[in-house]
Amino acid sequence: MESHLDGVLGVKPLYRVIEAGQLADRIFQIWVEAPHVARHALAGQFLVIRIDEHGERIPLTVSAVSGDLVRIIFMAVGKTTHQLSALKAGDFIRDVAGPLGKPSEIGMRGTCVVVGGGAGIASCPIIARAARDAGNRVIGIIGARNAGYLILEDEMREACDDLLVATDDGSRGFHGFAADVLKEVIAGRKVDCVWIIGPAIMMKVTSEVTRPKGIRTFVSLNPIMVDGTGMCGSCRVQVGGETKFACVDGPEFDAHQVDFDLLMQRQRTYFDEEKVSLERYHEHACRCGEGGHHG
Amino acid sequence: MNTPVGAGKEVTMGERPARDRIRDFFEVDCGLSAEEAVAEAERCMQCKKPSCVRGCPVEIDIPAFIARIAERDFRGAARIIKEANLLPAVCGRVCPQEVQCEGACILGGKEMPVRIGELERFVADREREQGLVIPPVAEPTGKRVAVVGSGPAGLTAAAELARDGHMVTVFESLHEPGGVLMYGIPSFRLPKDVVQAEIDQLRGMGVKILTNHLAGASIPVAELHAYDAVFIGTGAGLPFFMNIPGEQLNGVYSANEFLTRVNLMHADRFPEYDTPVRHAGRVVVVGGGNVAMDAARVARRLGARVTLVYRRREEDLPARRAEVIRAREEGVEFELCANPVRIIGTHFVTGVECVRMEMCSLDDSGRPEPSPLKGSNFTIDADMVIQAIGQGPNPLLIRKIEGITYGRKGNIVVDEEGRSSLEKVFAAGDVATGAATVILAMGGAKKAARAIDRMLREDQRDR
Numbered sequence: 001m002e003s004h005l006d007g008v009l010g011v012k013p014l015y016r017v018i019e020a021g022q023l024a025d026r027i028f029q030i031w032v033e034a035p036h037v038a039r040h041a042l043a044g045q046f047l048v049i050r051i052d053e054h055g056e057r058i059p060l061t062v063s064a065v066s067g068d069l070v071r072i073i074f075m076a077v078g079k080t081t082h083q084l085s086a087l088k089a090g091d092f093i094r095d096v097a098g099p100l101g102k103p104s105e106i107g108m109r110g111t112c113v114v115v116g117g118g119a120g121i122a123s124c125p126i127i128a129r130a131a132r133d134a135g136n137r138v139i140g141i142i143g144a145r146n147a148g149y150l151i152l153e154d155e156m157r158e159a160c161d162d163l164l165v166a167t168d169d170g171s172r173g174f175h176g177f178a179a180d181v182l183k184e185v186i187a188g189r190k191v192d193c194v195w196i197i198g199p200a201i202m203m204k205v206t207s208e209v210t211r212p213k214g215i216r217t218f219v220s221l222n223p224i225m226v227d228g229t230g231m232c233g234s235c236r237v238q239v240g241g242e243t244k245f246a247c248v249d250g251p252e253f254d255a256h257q258v259d260f261d262l263l264m265q266r267q268r269t270y271f272d273e274e275k276v277s278l279e280r281y282h283e284h285a286c287r288c289g290e291g292g293h294h295g
Numbered sequence: 296m297n298t299p300v301g302a303g304k305e306v307t308m309g310e311r312p313a314r315d316r317i318r319d320f321f322e323v324d325c326g327l328s329a330e331e332a333v334a335e336a337e338r339c340m341q342c343k344k345p346s347c348v349r350g351c352p353v354e355i356d357i358p359a360f361i362a363r364i365a366e367r368d369f370r371g372a373a374r375i376i377k378e379a380n381l382l383p384a385v386c387g388r389v390c391p392q393e394v395q396c397e398g399a400c401i402l403g404g405k406e407m408p409v410r411i412g413e414l415e416r417f418v419a420d421r422e423r424e425q426g427l428v429i430p431p432v433a434e435p436t437g438k439r440v441a442v443v444g445s446g447p448a449g450l451t452a453a454a455e456l457a458r459d460g461h462m463v464t465v466f467e468s469l470h471e472p473g474g475v476l477m478y479g480i481p482s483f484r485l486p487k488d489v490v491q492a493e494i495d496q497l498r499g500m501g502v503k504i505l506t507n508h509l510a511g512a513s514i515p516v517a518e519l520h521a522y523d524a525v526f527i528g529t530g531a532g533l534p535f536f537m538n539i540p541g542e543q544l545n546g547v548y549s550a551n552e553f554l555t556r557v558n559l560m561h562a563d564r565f566p567e568y569d570t571p572v573r574h575a576g577r578v579v580v581v582g583g584g585n586v587a588m589d590a591a592r593v594a595r596r597l598g599a600r601v602t603l604v605y606r607r608r609e610e611d612l613p614a615r616r617a618e619v620i621r622a623r624e625e626g627v628e629f630e631l632c633a634n635p636v637r638i639i640g641t642h643f644v645t646g647v648e649c650v651r652m653e654m655c656s657l658d659d660s661g662r663p664e665p666s667p668l669k670g671s672n673f674t675i676d677a678d679m680v681i682q683a684i685g686q687g688p689n690p691l692l693i694r695k696i697e698g699i700t701y702g703r704k705g706n707i708v709v710d711e712e713g714r715s716s717l718e719k720v721f722a723a724g725d726v727a728t729g730a731a732t733v734i735l736a737m738g739g740a741k742k743a744a745r746a747i748d749r750m751l752r753e754d755q756r757d758r
Contacts (some may be wrong), residue, residue, distance in 0.1 A: 011697050095470040233548075276566055
């Protein structure tokens with residue numbers, strides 16, 4: 001059962017990329033073989049990857065599962081995600097650990113709305129599907145800057161009873177933010193529970209929509225992590241005035257209790273270093289003349 | 296400098312000068328040459344009733360291995376040590392010998408005790424250089440044991456159980472096995488190739504180590520229960536914070552995070568390695584234990600001016616004396632009888648406000664209870680703060696094991712032999728005792744492994 005671990009380097013595991021491709025502007029997906037994660041992952045959980053011996057550990061949501069495969073979706077913003085975007089089918093990822101974090105608190109709630117913004121849409125179908133399987137009526141809202149950044153529309157349409165699309169520039173669906181669409185949805189009907197997943201600023205703004213009505217609202221937080229198992233405390237966030245570790249107490253929290261400004265402040269801790277790392281990567285990728293293979 | 300009573304071990308001769316060693320992460324201690332080792336071994340009195348062995352949590356036959364060194368039979372010495380301890384290169388370096396074997400050495404009363412730790416290290420290093428001999432394992436019993444965590448406790452239990460002929464699978468959540476030996480203890484105290492070689496030895500004995508596997512998640516608890524026995528050695532990986540204002544500022548680290556970034560992820564070599572660590576000019580480390588010393592000395596090597604703030608007096612520092620001395624030699628400044636009350640800054644840390652502490656009546660542990668002196672507040676400039684004030688057991692797995700009894704501090708409650716409240720589930724090391732030393736974890740794990748072996752053999756007979 002653990003034969004997949006006897007990888008090319010003998011005792012050390014390697015995880016094979018089965019499929020890799022681009023979904024939208026700067027947004028990529030990878031299906032990777034990781035049975036120990038795939039077999040046990042539930043909606044809302046994440047995994048940690050390290051691409052190679054020199055790599056950093058980064059958390060990514062488990063976006064979908066199929067047999068022994070897990071899907072990750074990411075936007076190429078820093079060095080690691082750029083490097084990841086250059087991987088092709090047949091390549092290996094050095095380490096995949098998980099599933100980590102608590103699963104979404106699905107339950108039978110009635111009508112649920114799952115809101116995704118940008119690359120955050122990656123986390124939505126698995127939650128929408130789980131919510132519908134639990135007997136909820138599920139409305140999906142996905143939003144992006146423009147049509148070129150929109151991902152998983154078909155998958156969300158299939159996972160939800162209704163799907164609404166918004167783009168900031170109106171190039172597809174409703175012209176405006178996901179928050180505007182959510183406002184209309186909750187004005188028109190009784191909504192029992194909302195998930196909002198996207199960039200921190202989008203989650204902050206969008207969760208204000210449900211606050212006046214006191215609708216149970218979850219957000220999935222994405223602070224900087226190292227181990228992802230509660231060991232380092234790098235991912236600490238303030239929720240309801242208490243310090244929580246996003247990796248083990250979350251990643252989903254009550255949106256109306258989260259200190260988003262602090263989250264955003266802490267996400268910028270390594271802003272300068274991230275720039276250095278990415279520049280160095282691009283220089284190296286240029287010199288090698290191949291789509292960014294490193295090391 | 297006041298040398299506290301009972302802290303016998305001073306820094307030994309063979310070490311690199313501070314001005315050299317703070318420029319790199321290479322080992323501080325140089326170790327003994329063969330000649331020095333033989334000479335040191337000849338000092339041993341070969342006591343009939345050796346008190347040193349009683350001082351050793353894993354009961355190494357110390358006089359026997361020292362006798363072999365005196366005879367220049369270094370391989371024979373290695374064999375004797377490894378009968379009791381499969382991590383001798385680790386223990387020779389990080390055990391607090393001054394309160395264990397060397398503390399009990401009969402020579403200690405008159406002159407210097409025999410440098411047992413140095414001798415253990417010498418024997419282990421020499422064997423490694425010449426090729427480690429994989430210890431023999433017993434006939435396969437067909438019994439399967441799951442070991443959770445690959446730190447000192449997990450590795451010791453795995454080694455002992457493999458030696459007894461059981462099929463051992465170790466689950467490690469990080470990408471490298473070794474636990475605190477890899478992420479916590481810096482390479483200038485414990486080089487990582489030393490740890491890896493001793494772990495490879497376990498693999499040679501047939502131990503299967505699955506990295507990236509978080510027990511309770513990648514391996515559900517039900518699957519763990521399907522093993523004939525489960526040993527839990529998940530350590531004390533949950534960092535404590537002081538809960539003072541400003542703790543959320545960028546640049547405030549737990550010692551765990553800071554040390555993991557550097558030791559495990561090689562942030563000292565950023566951007567060659569992808570993991571960054573904040574580049575700080577002035578660092579404040581809070582705490583007085585070995586972890587605090589490690590953090591302070593790592594920060595010095597990253598080029599920062601380092602101030603260590605501890606709430607009690609010099610003689611109360613819980614760190615090993617030798618580590619305190621070395622930290623001082625390396626330029627770590629000590630702000631004793633002081634405690635942080637607030638971390639200052641906007642977004643990023645700029646300083647730490649502390650208050651002077653007054654020593655009051657003795658507490659249960661015989662140490663004075665510190666209490667803040669009103670109006671004595673002062674500020675230390677800092678762009679990084681590292682909190683090394685202790686850690687507790689990680690509750691992640693424990694909470695998922697239905698029916699297991701754990702204490703108020705989240706530690707698994709076990710008996711003398713590591714038995715938990717659940718049949719077939721054992722635990723040792725920091726997860727059972729709370730944060731302690733590498734060797735105590737190993738001692739506990741060895742006892743538990745013996746009990747597991749006994750249980751599995753009885754089980755076999757019953758069939």
